[in-house]
Amino acid sequence: MGVQERQQKEKMILDAAIRLFTEKGFAATTMDDVAKSAKISKGLTYFYFKNKEDLYLAMTKKAFDELKDVFREVYKNKARTGLDMITELANNYVKFARGSRIYYQAVLDFLGTVQLYNDEHLRQKINPLILQSEHFQKLLEMHHDCAKIGAQMVALGTKDGSIRAELNPEVAFYTVWAMLIGFEKLMGPVSYEPKDTKIQLETWKPGFTKLLQDMLKGTFQAVKVQPVQTSLF
Structure with missing residues (x-):
């Protein structure tokens, strides 16, 4: 995976997390929610970010x-x-x-x-x-x-x-x-x-x-x- 693709996926995950933190709050947001919102597998989400x-x-x-x-x-x-x-x-x-x-x-x-x-x-x-x-x-x-x-x-x-x-x-x-x-x-x-x-x-x-x-x-x-x-x- 190239650097640009990696950065792109990181941005997709982070943008999804920010949307959910804003809408639901940190406590109510799960990594599953983030993965679904970013349309990325849960495993790949954990690959880029260790946890919430x-x-x-x-x-x-x-x-x-x-x-x-x-x-x-x-x-x-x-x-x-x-x-x-x-x-x-x-x-x-x-x-x-x-x-x-x-x-x-x-x-x-x-x-x-x-x-x-x-x-x-x-x-x-x-x-x-x-x-x-x-x-x-x-x-x-x-x-x-x-x-x-x-x-x-x-x-x-x-x-x-x-x-x-x-x-x-x-x-x-x-x-x-x-x-x-x-x-x-x-x-x-x-x-x-x-x-x-x-x-x-x-x-x-x-x-x-x-x-x-x-x-x-x-x-x-x-x-x-x-x-x-x-x-x-």
């Missing part, structure tokens, strides 16, 4: 590749300031998260798995089939790639004056990334009615962007509260 976990990690790698493309697309236009890049990236990141749900969830799942992997005691909680997948090691090697591009955007901003010069690019970008993950996760709760808090998604989104920009530009200022004389009655 291996397939999910292959999809996760594809998800990181797609997310990296989002970063690259923003960074390639060097005519803008670093702050403009980060602002555009924030908007495109949320679009990716909302528009590619299965990919974005796979990214978050892997980041959570890495947190367990870094602790020898917690590592035992990871499914052994995940650790045995060849895609797992590849993901360990590449999962910082997006942040590296993001840090380059921050570094560019510190040079062109749009971002505070004293910021560490890596620390600053990982802080931005943490904010974006939190923002995306809270979009649902903020949009849900009824709620006691006086906040709407339409006003929160521009407010979040402004706060992010102010943090990077350094326009935060400590305000000294002046004592006010007043009467309770």
